[in-house]
Amino acid sequence: MQSGAQMEIDDPRIVPEPVTSAEPTAVAAPAPAARLADLPLTNAAVLTSPTMLTVEGLNLFYGSKQALFDVNLKVAKNTVMAFIGPSGCGKSTLLRCLNRMNDLIEGVRIDGEVRIGDSNIYEPGVDVISLRKRTGMVFQKSNPFPKSIYENVAYGLRIQGVRDRRILDEAVESSLQAAGLWDEVKDRMRESALSLSGGQQQRLCIARALAVNPEVLLMDEPCSALDPIATSRIEELIFELKKKFTIVIVTHNMQQAARASDFTAFFWLGKLIESGLTEKMFTNPRERTTEDYITGRFG
Ligand SMILES: Nc1ncnc2c1ncn2[C@@H]1O[C@H](COP(=O)(O)OP(=O)(O)OP(=O)(O)O)[C@@H](O)[C@H]1O
Ligand SMILES: [Mg+2]
Numbered sequence: 001m002q003s004g005a006q007m008e009i010d011d012p013r014i015v016p017e018p019v020t021s022a023e024p025t026a027v028a029a030p031a032p033a034a035r036l037a038d039l040p041l042t043n044a045a046v047l048t049s050p051t052m053l054t055v056e057g058l059n060l061f062y063g064s065k066q067a068l069f070d071v072n073l074k075v076a077k078n079t080v081m082a083f084i085g086p087s088g089c090g091k092s093t094l095l096r097c098l099n100r101m102n103d104l105i106e107g108v109r110i111d112g113e114v115r116i117g118d119s120n121i122y123e124p125g126v127d128v129i130s131l132r133k134r135t136g137m138v139f140q141k142s143n144p145f146p147k148s149i150y151e152n153v154a155y156g157l158r159i160q161g162v163r164d165r166r167i168l169d170e171a172v173e174s175s176l177q178a179a180g181l182w183d184e185v186k187d188r189m190r191e192s193a194l195s196l197s198g199g200q201q202q203r204l205c206i207a208r209a210l211a212v213n214p215e216v217l218l219m220d221e222p223c224s225a226l227d228p229i230a231t232s233r234i235e236e237l238i239f240e241l242k243k244k245f246t247i248v249i250v251t252h253n254m255q256q257a258a259r260a261s262d263f264t265a266f267f268w269l270g271k272l273i274e275s276g277l278t279e280k281m282f283t284n285p286r287e288r289t290t291e292d293y294i295t296g297r298f299g
């Protein structure tokens with residue numbers, strides 16, 4: 001893996017032209033039947049899934065420094081898309097664009113569009129709070145609040161003004177069930193969330209994100225601080241969660257991208273180099289840069 005210092009976007013490297021036409025063929029349009037035979041691992045349903053997220057002509061600047069260059073990408077509903085690429089290539093930046101988290105960073109300028117369904121989330125007048133309800137986020141380092149397990153999961157609903165105990169109880173239980181944590185914590189609801197293990201805390205954060213019933217779940221390296229067992233629990237969970245949610249996951253772990261995602265997008269120096277079906281990307285990528293990266297020959 002490359003260090004951040006080596007891969008800053010200012011590096012004077014030759015940058016391949018971004019592949020702007022890669023994503024619609026894989027995501028928006030059903031693949032021709034003949035191609036399915038080449039892709040034995042693909043669940044055919046992902047090829048015909050409607051588009052959930054669309055990124056169009058997205059450029060992002062931190063002050064005068066451009067971090068994303070004309071990104072065009074589609075994410076299909078009820079699928080998992082993995083963002084991969086060397087440190088500093090813009091994965092987290094793009095992920096944060098999907099729920100307008102970059103709005104919170106001073107000096108950020110964005111042009112282009114991000115649509116959830118048909119609505120452009122950067123349109124003036126968009127209610128950012130309700131947007132973030134539609135797009136839950138889970139971070140690299142689990143960040144439970146110093147509150148009880150119960151209150152962590154109920155947090156988003158309480159903020160929305162839900163007071164009915166029965167509704168809260170039901171939402172807490174079903175979210176913990178969905179996050180694969182219920183059995184481990186059902187008798188510990190009043191204990192501090194900070195008493196949980198790292199892997200449990202990360203699943204708690206997933207439960208907290210699920211409790212407000214989002215459509216999209218954004219995960220930025222959710223397993224990077226976890227051991228292999230906790231990691232495989234999260235990967236199993238992702239497999240279950242995509243039945244209900246659309247998931248975008250940033251990962252540095254190539255095996256994880258290959259195991260957990262339906263589609264993969266490879267970024268380099270702020271540009272989307274290539275995106276498409278994961279097994280195609282990992283077995284027969286179109287771009288040499290992608291191949292070099294996924295085979296560890298990069299740099
Ligand atoms: N708040 C910020 N202010 C200024 N520049 C930033 C900010 N956040 C990120 N950048 C720059 O934008 C570029 C992309 O960063 P980003 O964090 O999106 O990369 P990444 O692909 O997520 O990297 P990593 O794999 O290390 O997490 C980098 O050059 C980084 O230094
Ligand atoms: Mg990052």
